[in-house]
Amino acid sequence: MVVSLGRRSLFVSCLLAFVTYLYWRETQRKRNVLYALEDEKESLALAVAGSDSYAWRLKKDKMIFDSFLGKKSDLESYSLDVSVFCSFIHPSFLPQVESILHRDMIDGKRFVELQCDFDGKGYQWWELRCSTMKSIFGEQKTTGLLLNIEEYKKREQELIEAREVAEKAELKESFLANMSHEIRTPLNAIVGFSNLLASPDMEFSDEEKKQFIDTITRNNELLLKLINDILEISRIESGYFSFNNEDWSLAAVVDEIYQTHSLLMPRTLEFSLEKGDGTVWVHLDRDRLVQVITNFLNNAAKFTTKGYIKLGWNYVEERHEVELYVEDTGIGISKSEQKVIFSRFYKKDEFVQGTGLGLFICKVIVEKLGGRIALSSEVGVGSRFSVFFSAEKRDF
Numbered sequence: 001m002v003v004s005l006g007r008r009s010l011f012v013s014c015l016l017a018f019v020t021y022l023y024w025r026e027t028q029r030k031r032n033v034l035y036a037l038e039d040e041k042e043s044l045a046l047a048v049a050g051s052d053s054y055a056w057r058l059k060k061d062k063m064i065f066d067s068f069l070g071k072k073s074d075l076e077s078y079s080l081d082v083s084v085f086c087s088f089i090h091p092s093f094l095p096q097v098e099s100i101l102h103r104d105m106i107d108g109k110r111f112v113e114l115q116c117d118f119d120g121k122g123y124q125w126w127e128l129r130c131s132t133m134k135s136i137f138g139e140q141k142t143t144g145l146l147l148n149i150e151e152y153k154k155r156e157q158e159l160i161e162a163r164e165v166a167e168k169a170e171l172k173e174s175f176l177a178n179m180s181h182e183i184r185t186p187l188n189a190i191v192g193f194s195n196l197l198a199s200p201d202m203e204f205s206d207e208e209k210k211q212f213i214d215t216i217t218r219n220n221e222l223l224l225k226l227i228n229d230i231l232e233i234s235r236i237e238s239g240y241f242s243f244n245n246e247d248w249s250l251a252a253v254v255d256e257i258y259q260t261h262s263l264l265m266p267r268t269l270e271f272s273l274e275k276g277d278g279t280v281w282v283h284l285d286r287d288r289l290v291q292v293i294t295n296f297l298n299n300a301a302k303f304t305t306k307g308y309i310k311l312g313w314n315y316v317e318e319r320h321e322v323e324l325y326v327e328d329t330g331i332g333i334s335k336s337e338q339k340v341i342f343s344r345f346y347k348k349d350e351f352v353q354g355t356g357l358g359l360f361i362c363k364v365i366v367e368k369l370g371g372r373i374a375l376s377s378e379v380g381v382g383s384r385f386s387v388f389f390s391a392e393k394r395d396f
């Protein structure tokens with residue numbers, strides 16, 4: 001009996017000691033977790049404070065911030081009405097912000113970059129992040145972060161500007177490299193053949209001399225055209241060139257272009273005019289448009305040996321615009337070539353007469369005139385170069 005009593009009390013004591021140990025261990029674990037949590041909170045707060053960031057949650061129509069946004073503004077409280085918050089935002093960003101803070105917003109994460117002026121010292125860039133979900137009670141829960149991204153935006157702008165400068169320099173470099181190549185080629189021919197003709201030690205037949213003189217003349221013309229084209233581009237691009245836009249009726253001017261080119265077209269080609277319906281008026285610089293169409297016609301004649309060349313126009317009723325086109329049954333242009341054909345100095349064949357600047361100038365002119373340029377072509381079938389401009393159909 002005494003022995004069993006002793007055993008029982010020993011068992012109870014052991015149990016008590018074990019329970020006490022478990023309790024002590026749990027308390028230690030809890031304390032450690034609390035310390036860790038406190039630590040984490042502190043470092044998070046430090047990080048947030050250092051980065052000018054504010055956590056917030058939406059409660060009814062109020063935004064409750066984790067720290068005193070009042071430091072940034074004259075506000076007296078950590079919480080402010082959505083409407084008050086919106087009053088610090090630049091008006092152009094309001095629709096976006098209102099849509100993400102809307103009470104009925106569906107679940108999801110959104111963020112918007114916006115400009116706010118919290119302290120009356122001018123607008124700065126901020127990022128408003130927002131996350132919305134349904135709580136277990138079925139209510140909408142919206143929380144988010146407000147981050148100052150002014151420095152980041154400044155760096156971004158600096159990078160954009162630096163890239164633009166680098167791109168311009170690269171463009172200038174490649175333009176100059178192209179230019180010197182294009183100028184040197186005819187110049188070398190002129191100098192070379194002139195030297196040959198002037199050389200006292202060499203005898204040439206009349207036939208040879210004629211060939212040399214033809215080459216010199218051809219390259220003189222090419223050089224002159226090149227210089228004129230380059231001067232034209234720089235005048236247009238620098239804005240020194242003024243466009244003289246006037247109202248005029250299209251049909252008569254297209255007729256005139258047709259008459260002029262009828263005399264110049266090779267006899268082997270059929271050259272025709274396709275007129276649109278009615279009297280169409282445009283508001284454009286007439287000489288510039290004639291220049292563009294002339295360039296299309298000269299190219300068509302250069303790259304077409306049989307078939308036809310058509311000059312035409314038609315009014316596109318639904319878009320209130322007119323299409324002027326030059327269609328040919330020439331060599332055609334491949335899809336890959338079509339992508340670069342309007343670039344400076346593009347020539348498929350280096351030995352073809354021309355500077356490779358004509359279509360580039362056409363594109364610049366058409367864009368300056370407020371129109372657009374288009375090309376449809378198939379190798380071996382032909383090409384159609386078009387320009388589109390706003391136009392009006394009138395009965396007089």
Ligand code: ADP
Nearest residue numbers: 299300303332346347348354355356357358359
């Ligand atoms: P250029 O001023 O030397 O005439 P363009 O810019 O007008 O140069 O034309 C560039 C190149 O586009 C030509 O060398 C030719 O390869 C191609 N091209 C232009 N028009 C036509 C056309 N109607 N048919 C086929 N190729 C064409």
